[in-house]
Amino acid sequence: xxxxxxxxxxxxxxxxxxxxxxxxGCGASMADLYPAKYFLExxxxxxxxSLSTANEFNYDTPxxxxxxxxxxxxxxxxxxxxxxEATKVASKAGAHVISVTNSEGSPLTENAEYVIVxxxxxxxxxxxxxxxNVLILAVEILQASEKYAHYDxxxxxxxxxxxxxxESVKSVTPAAKTFAEKYKDDKLIYVLSSGATFDVAYSTxxxxxxxxxxxxxxxxxxxxxxHGPFEMTETDVPYLLFMNDGPTRHLDARALTFLQRFDAKxxxxxxxxxxxxxxASDNVIDYLNPMLITGVMRVYAxxxxxxxxxxxxxxxxxxxxxx
Ligand SMILES: O=P(O)(O)OC[C@H]1O[C@](O)(CO)[C@@H](O)[C@@H]1O
Numbered sequence: 001x002x003x004x005x006x007x008x009x010x011x012x013x014x015x016x017x018x019x020x021x022x023x024x025g026c027g028a029s030m031a032d033l034y035p036a037k038y039f040l041e042x043x044x045x046x047x048x049x050s051l052s053t054a055n056e057f058n059y060d061t062p063x064x065x066x067x068x069x070x071x072x073x074x075x076x077x078x079x080x081x082x083x084x085e086a087t088k089v090a091s092k093a094g095a096h097v098i099s100v101t102n103s104e105g106s107p108l109t110e111n112a113e114y115v116i117v118x119x120x121x122x123x124x125x126x127x128x129x130x131x132x133n134v135l136i137l138a139v140e141i142l143q144a145s146e147k148y149a150h151y152d153x154x155x156x157x158x159x160x161x162x163x164x165x166x167e168s169v170k171s172v173t174p175a176a177k178t179f180a181e182k183y184k185d186d187k188l189i190y191v192l193s194s195g196a197t198f199d200v201a202y203s204t205x206x207x208x209x210x211x212x213x214x215x216x217x218x219x220x221x222x223x224x225x226x227h228g229p230f231e232m233t234e235t236d237v238p239y240l241l242f243m244n245d246g247p248t249r250h251l252d253a254r255a256l257t258f259l260q261r262f263d264a265k266x267x268x269x270x271x272x273x274x275x276x277x278x279x280a281s282d283n284v285i286d287y288l289n290p291m292l293i294t295g296v297m298r299v300y301a302x303x304x305x306x307x308x309x310x311x312x313x314x315x316x317x318x319x320x321x322x323x
Contacts (some may be wrong), residue, residue, distance in 0.1 A: 004133060007114045008140040011070060011096045018145055020048040020064050021093075021138070024057045024086045025074040028207045032131040033074055034199030035290045036138035042286075044142055057265035058089050067094040072137060074130055075099075076120060078106020087111040098207040100130055124169045125162035127298055128291040132158060135287060151282040157280035157288050165295035172299040179240075179267050179300050180307035188216040189238045192255055194223055195248030197289045201295065204240070208301040211258065212312040222248075222255040235263040242293045243270040245277055246286040269296050 012018065021040060023033035030053050037051040050062060054073070057227070065071070071090035075083040080100040090097045091111040099112035102120045109115045116137075118129035136158060142148040183189060189209060193201035198221055205217035220229050222241070239259055243252040259266045271289045275295065280288045305312045317323065 001117060002114060003063070003115065005140050005238070006166065006263055007098060007116070008144050010114075012144045015067060015096065017068055018047070018070055018096075018141070019068040019140055020050070020070075021061075022057070022062065022065065022069055022071045022090070023049075023051040023074075023134070024054050024083065024090075026054050026073060026080050026082050027211075028203050029074040029076055029080070029083070029130065030054075031199040031203035031206075032128075033072065033134055034202075035131055035287055036072075036134040038133060038196045038198075039287050040138050040142060043148060045146055047145055050322070053084040057086050058082060061089060061093075065093045065095055067096075069093070069095040070098065070141060071095045071210075071246050072098045072100060072134060073108065073112070074101070074134060075106075075108045076102045076130065076159045078103035078108035080108075081313055084108050084110075100134055100137075102130075114183075114273045123162075123166055124295040125165040128161075128165065128294050130262065131291055131294065132161065149315065150281070152289070154284040157284050160279040161219055161288055161291050164274065164279050165292055168292065168296055169299050172296050173303070176299040176300040177307075180303035182267070183238055183240075183304065184307040185311050186215065186238045188218075190218050190220055190229075190232075191240045191242075192220045192222050192225060192252070193220055193242035193244065194243050194251040195246065195289065197242050197244050197248075197293055198222045200290045200293050201242055203294075204242075204297055204301070208297070208304075208312070211318065212301070212314070213304060213308060213310055222251040225255045226258070230258060233259060233262045233264050236265045239264050239266040241268045242289075243272070244286065244289040244295075245271040246282075246289060248286070269293055269300070 040049040097112045097116045109290045125282040127150040191201040191205040202219045209215040209217035
């Protein structure tokens with residue numbers, strides 16, 4: 001298997017004028033692409049970037065899709081029909097298709113020019129392997145097309161994030177149990193974050209809470225919270241807030257202050273508590289928050305499932321009905 005760096009080098013050798021990068025997936029696999037998309041949006045001066053749920057890409061295909069596009073399609077199991085179809089749509093249009101999956105030889109890989117197979121089950125850090133590999137691809141793409149000033153700092157931090165996650169989760173269980181006891185009877189939990197971590201809030205809300213626990217969970221950007229949704233803030237209303245270490249921390253801290261002012265029921269998972277700054281410089285720290293918080297949140301979700309006697313694997317519709 002080629003490394004992300006080797007894949008990107010081959011693509012740029014074939015097509016030096018890459019104009020756009022399109023990230024495509026479904027559900028948690030789409031959300032895991034967000035840090036890479038966010039990174040490119042913040043740092044690329046010329047490249048165009050998009051993130052789509054696969055059927056939006058398939059049924060409303062971007063006009064710019066073509067041989068100057070890199071399309072990165074992710075699917076953990078490699079069989080989600082919409083994502084498999086996206087590899088066909090992209091490949092037919094002449095784009096450079098990279099499939100990212102946990103399942104070697106799966107249908108997702110059949111129409112891809114390049115394949116990255118990543119871990120998932122091995123550890124808490126492995127839960128973020130897709131996110132990390134795709135972020136590395138984004139960094140390599142930027143480096144190859146426009147150069148990235150903080151390339152070495154970013155690669156250094158990325159080489160250390162797995163150990164930090166696996167170390168962090170060792171001490172999380174007591175806090176996760178407290179959270180689980182406190183929230184186990186709630187029918188709705190608001191999930192908030194900002195910056196590169198915004199889709200970890202979306203992912204937590206949509207998949208860990210709604211799909212796997214059947215708890216309604218609106219997702220809010222902590223910046224947007226003050227532009228309407230804060231009207232819902234009252235004593236004991238449940239919130240889960242992911243606090244970033246980095247430029248958008250101000251947004252998260254401002255939301256926390258307001259939530260506390262009205263005695264909302266708020267739990268924070270804070271990257272600062274786990275020492276993210278010990279592995280990542282100020283220049284790159286934003287993009288490491290999502291991985292650390294995803295790893296820690298998994299323990300919280302497991303404890304919530306235990307407290308509610310509702311396994312994370314329980315479904316009533318998914319994979320059981322035709323849809
Ligand atoms: O990552 P895959 O294998 O494409 O699976 C996607 C499915 O898995 C989930 O992300 C989590 O169960 C769903 O939201 C989605 O339908």
